[in-house]
Amino acid sequence: MTxxxxxxxxxxxxxxxxxxxxxxxxxxxxxPLWIETVGLYQYLGVEVLIWxxxxxxxxxxxxxxxxxxxxxxxxxxIGAYAFGLAQFEVWANxxxxxxxxxxVTGAFGAVTALFLAHRRGIYFALMSIAFGQIFxxxxxxxxxxxxxxxxxxxxxxxxxxxxxxxxxxxxNTALYYFCYAVMMVLIVLLWRLTxxxxxxxxxxxxxxxxxxxxxxxPVRLYKWAAFTLSCGIAGLAGGLFAMAQEGAYINIMSLQxxxxxxxxxxxxxxxxxxxxxxxxxxxxxxxRDILGAYTEAWLLWFGLMFVVLVMFKPxxxxxxxxxxxxxxxxxxxxxxxxxxxAESRS
Amino acid sequence: MALFEATHxxxxxxxxxxxxxxxxxxxxxxxxxxxGPNGAxxxxxxxxxxxxxxxxxxxxxxxxxxxxGVAPHRIVAKGISRSFQIMTLFDExxxxxxxxxxxxxxxxxxxxxxxxxDGDSAAQDRAAEIMGRVGLKGREGVNAKSxxxxxxxxxxxxxxxxxxxxxxxxxxxxxxxxxxxxxxxxDLMRELKRYTTIVxxxxxxxxxxxxxxxxxxxxxxxxxxxxxxxELRANRWVRRSNIxxxxxx
Amino acid sequence: MLYDLIPHIINGLALGLLFxxxxxxxxxxxxxxxxxxxxxxxxxxxxxYVALAVMVPDGGLPYAxxxxxxxLPDVPRYVIALIVGPLVVAVxxxxxxxxxxxxxxxxxxxxxxxxxxxxxxLEEGIREIWGSSEYYLPIPRGxxxxxxxxxxxxxxxxxxxxxFAAAMIGLLWLFLNRTPYGAIIKAGAHDGEMVRALGHNLxxxxxxxxxxxxxxxxxxxxxxxxxxxIRPVVGVDAVVPAFVVIVLGGVGSFWGAVSxxxxxxxxxxxxxxxxxxxxxxxxxxxxxxxxxxxxxxxxGKASVLES
Numbered sequence: 001m002t003x004x005x006x007x008x009x010x011x012x013x014x015x016x017x018x019x020x021x022x023x024x025x026x027x028x029x030x031x032p033l034w035i036e037t038v039g040l041y042q043y044l045g046v047e048v049l050i051w052x053x054x055x056x057x058x059x060x061x062x063x064x065x066x067x068x069x070x071x072x073x074x075x076x077x078i079g080a081y082a083f084g085l086a087q088f089e090v091w092a093n094x095x096x097x098x099x100x101x102x103x104v105t106g107a108f109g110a111v112t113a114l115f116l117a118h119r120r121g122i123y124f125a126l127m128s129i130a131f132g133q134i135f136x137x138x139x140x141x142x143x144x145x146x147x148x149x150x151x152x153x154x155x156x157x158x159x160x161x162x163x164x165x166x167x168x169x170x171x172n173t174a175l176y177y178f179c180y181a182v183m184m185v186l187i188v189l190l191w192r193l194t195x196x197x198x199x200x201x202x203x204x205x206x207x208x209x210x211x212x213x214x215x216x217x218p219v220r221l222y223k224w225a226a227f228t229l230s231c232g233i234a235g236l237a238g239g240l241f242a243m244a245q246e247g248a249y250i251n252i253m254s255l256q257x258x259x260x261x262x263x264x265x266x267x268x269x270x271x272x273x274x275x276x277x278x279x280x281x282x283x284x285x286x287x288r289d290i291l292g293a294y295t296e297a298w299l300l301w302f303g304l305m306f307v308v309l310v311m312f313k314p315x316x317x318x319x320x321x322x323x324x325x326x327x328x329x330x331x332x333x334x335x336x337x338x339x340x341x342a343e344s345r346s
Numbered sequence: 347m348a349l350f351e352a353t354h355x356x357x358x359x360x361x362x363x364x365x366x367x368x369x370x371x372x373x374x375x376x377x378x379x380x381x382g383p384n385g386a387x388x389x390x391x392x393x394x395x396x397x398x399x400x401x402x403x404x405x406x407x408x409x410x411x412x413x414x415g416v417a418p419h420r421i422v423a424k425g426i427s428r429s430f431q432i433m434t435l436f437d438e439x440x441x442x443x444x445x446x447x448x449x450x451x452x453x454x455x456x457x458x459x460x461x462x463x464d465g466d467s468a469a470q471d472r473a474a475e476i477m478g479r480v481g482l483k484g485r486e487g488v489n490a491k492s493x494x495x496x497x498x499x500x501x502x503x504x505x506x507x508x509x510x511x512x513x514x515x516x517x518x519x520x521x522x523x524x525x526x527x528x529x530x531x532x533d534l535m536r537e538l539k540r541y542t543t544i545v546x547x548x549x550x551x552x553x554x555x556x557x558x559x560x561x562x563x564x565x566x567x568x569x570x571x572x573x574x575x576x577e578l579r580a581n582r583w584v585r586r587s588n589i590x591x592x593x594x595x
Numbered sequence: 596m597l598y599d600l601i602p603h604i605i606n607g608l609a610l611g612l613l614f615x616x617x618x619x620x621x622x623x624x625x626x627x628x629x630x631x632x633x634x635x636x637x638x639x640x641x642x643x644y645v646a647l648a649v650m651v652p653d654g655g656l657p658y659a660x661x662x663x664x665x666x667l668p669d670v671p672r673y674v675i676a677l678i679v680g681p682l683v684v685a686v687x688x689x690x691x692x693x694x695x696x697x698x699x700x701x702x703x704x705x706x707x708x709x710x711x712x713x714x715x716x717l718e719e720g721i722r723e724i725w726g727s728s729e730y731y732l733p734i735p736r737g738x739x740x741x742x743x744x745x746x747x748x749x750x751x752x753x754x755x756x757x758x759f760a761a762a763m764i765g766l767l768w769l770f771l772n773r774t775p776y777g778a779i780i781k782a783g784a785h786d787g788e789m790v791r792a793l794g795h796n797l798x799x800x801x802x803x804x805x806x807x808x809x810x811x812x813x814x815x816x817x818x819x820x821x822x823x824x825i826r827p828v829v830g831v832d833a834v835v836p837a838f839v840v841i842v843l844g845g846v847g848s849f850w851g852a853v854s855x856x857x858x859x860x861x862x863x864x865x866x867x868x869x870x871x872x873x874x875x876x877x878x879x880x881x882x883x884x885x886x887x888x889x890x891x892x893x894x895g896k897a898s899v900l901e902s
Contacts, residue, residue, distance in 0.1 A: 006438065013463075029901055066704075068704055072709070084437045115887060120650060129883075129884070131883045133876075136878065137875065137876045137879070138876075141873070141876075185710075188381075192460050193460070195457040196459045196461055197457075197458045198456060200443075201447070207439075208434050208436060209433040210398075210434060211436070212421050212447075213418040214398075214422060214434075215447060215506075216419050216423055216509055217453060217456055219419070222456070225457070254828075256715075256828070262708070263712065295724070297720075297723045299715070299719045299721035300716060300723060302410045303712050303715035303716040304712075304716055306715070308708045311697040311698070
């Protein structure tokens with residue numbers, strides 16, 4: 001009854017910056033230069049970055065702690081509303097509004113997690129659906145605050161104030177680089193987190209919750225913390241998304257979007273790799289734009305692909321990479337010597 | 347006073363009484379055995395003693411402190427640890443990391459989200475030492491799921507030991523082991539006895555009689571006999587039941 | 596005041612019986628396959644759409660080819676819809692079961708993920724064929740409209756729906772308890788090995804039960820369609836009450852599911868009386884309350900849901 005496993009060499013787990021992080025940094029730093037030559041457009045890059053932030057935070061729950069939350073879109077949406085409302089009602093400062101998005105969403109997550117932290121498996125999944133739907137309903141009916149179906153319009157891309165200088169992030173390219181910076185910082189921090197004692201405990205909970213309790217860890221507190229943290233990150237992504245879309249809309253909180261993030265992370269291989277969510281997001285948006293150009297029903301095909309993947313390759317793209325591509329690369333170039341057993345750490 | 351005392355424990359599931367007025371005491375520095383036929387309530391008893399289930403009635407004390415119904419992780423912090431009959435290792439971690447996770451030093455920094463756990467060489471040395479003690483030297487880097495059955499049994503005990511317990515509960519350690527592996531395990535338990543108080547549930551009577559200072563026999567949810575192995579051999583109840591036959595075989 | 600509520604109570608009971616019918620199919624699948632079928636709501640929706648295609652000329656079938664058929668009076672078309680809908684959905688359900696086979700014996704999360712994916716595929720498929728707009732399933736004149744009794748207005752259709760659902764539940768009970776097939780299904784829910792030991796084919800049983808559960812969902816969908824309307828997302832609104840009913844009634848308890856269904860229906864129906872917009876929210880709040888305080892339901896038995 002086990003889920004697929006993650007496996008990293010200890011040279012990677014102890015480092016702040018690893019090779020994949022550098023690859024990420026380079027690819028996404030140069031993306032605005034070549035994205036149009038491959039027939040795509042600048043705004044897509046912004047969307048991809050924001051969804052990577054969301055997906056990495058979500059995978060803390062799904063891939064690391066083994067908690068399938070089907071209501072996470074609600075927190076993404078709450079982040080977007082919180083960003084907009086903070087901007088309109090309190091103080092139109094970028095840092096303040098982003099912090100508000102994180103803190104408010106984290107607080108919603110923390111309260112929700114009180115009900116969820118002692119659940120596992122299917123009950124957890126269904127409770128998370130219920131909470132997601134409740135937030136969705138409240139957001140759609142509480143029109144005084146959320147403006148209901150119309151959405152919260154005219155959310156501004158606030159300038160980034162660095163004390164000495166103020167940088168505008170009005171243009172898509174500027175916003176892109178702002179999101180890029182946020183994402184890279186988050187990636188480094190999450191890489192540290194997932195390899196810290198805290199992250200290792202989450203992975204242990206995924207494998208055997210009872211045992212974790214019986215070696216002395218307060219399991220509920222860890223699950224609560226993981227959920228809250230994941231919601232805080234969803235809030236950050238939501239805040240960025242509110243700027244990207246210049247508005248906050250209700251549809252992002254629907255069950256369909258909550259399910260989409262599960263799909264994305266699983267297809268990418270979130271169960272077996274830190275990078276699974278990134279691969280999933282890229283595949284999703286490229287599929288949306290390329291398949292979407294040919295057929296309106298691209299989501300149907302994406303869903304079918306998901307079903308086939310769950311049936312035959314539940315460890316996703318990252319699993320395929322590890323199973324087929326990586327051994328071949330190693331065999332040919334022998335650039336990365338196979339670690340001696342006594343040295344390797346999972 | 348005994349290190350660990352359970353008095354008048356009752357436990358029922360629905361309308362089925364599983365434990366009926368069980369009282370047990372385990373002395374510091376001894377190996378205590380709990381035996382009885384399958385379905386006698388041994389494992390439930392174990393689960394109540396170690397905090398997995400809360401008893402309906404009765405009291406459990408450890409070192410004079412009432413620990414009835416206290417959450418498992420708090421019980422561990424007080425110095426009680428257990429191994430499981432159905433093995434509950436972290437299969438995707440290496441054998442060494444299974445032990446590292448259980449160390450109190452790791453647990454204390456459990457909310458550290460910044461520093462690499464793999465960078466903690468003191469913890470790794472300590473874990474390697476424990477692995478040596480349970481006979482797993484040289485197997486540190488192997489994934490738990492790739493270990494042999496006997497090795498997994500040993501690692502199961504190693505993980506329980508790593509929490510540095512004053513009292514170690516071991517649930518059916520010989521289940522599924524061959525004669526040779528059982529003999530090794532007996533040696534290991536004798537060795538452990540020097541640092542730790544141990545309670546073993548077992549139905550391999552030869553193993554238990556060779557090891558335990560005191561044995562309690564549980565049947566139909568009650569303690570039907572108690573004493574040293576020699577006393578039990580002479581006990582009328584035990585002699586007449588098939589348990590006694592096994593013990594004398 | 597209380598008197599004014601009678602129509603709402605009747606609406607609630609009709610809703611509750613339909614929820615119970617939906618939940619019973621859901622429960623059969625949990626019992627025999629230990630799978631929480633998140634696509635159950637989509638099968639419910641698909642049933643309604645297929646019925647729509649059979650009932651109305653612009654409901655998805657090629658009009659020119661079907662023209663003589665649509666000249667039939669509405670009653671035979673409605674009866675045909677009630678037969679064809681469940682049959683088509685049963686075939687889809689059987690297909691889903693074939694896919695699910697790969698997940699048996701693995702972490703139950705995979706079954707959940709697969710049926711979630713299937714729900715997405717079905718919903719998108721529906722959008723592709725019928726579009727996103729809302730439809731209402733026309734009903735034969737005999738059971739539409741309302742009537743006045745005392746000084747209150749009652750909806751004829753709701754009463755018809757309640758009677759129809761109650762009759763289906765009765766038939767299902769007879770099928771499960773008075774036929775050899777029912778006995779095999781119940782044995783399968785108890786212990787798959789026993790089915791094998793009795794000399795029956797477990798794979799075929801699973802295929803049949805999934806198809807059968809899907810057909811029940813489709814029937815519930817067709818009967819519900821005139822009340823809730825037909826939208827691609829209606830499946831989500833349907834799968835939640837099914838789950839609430841199962842949790843409340845206890846997995847494996849037939850009458851538990853029926854009484855829980857009635858209770859959920861009443862809660863939703865009465866909420867609708869006071870605040871129409873919030874009636875679905877009451878269902879989710881009920882789910883939270885139930886799972887938080889009574890995670891083993893009213894019957895209190897442990898089940899596969901907890902693994």
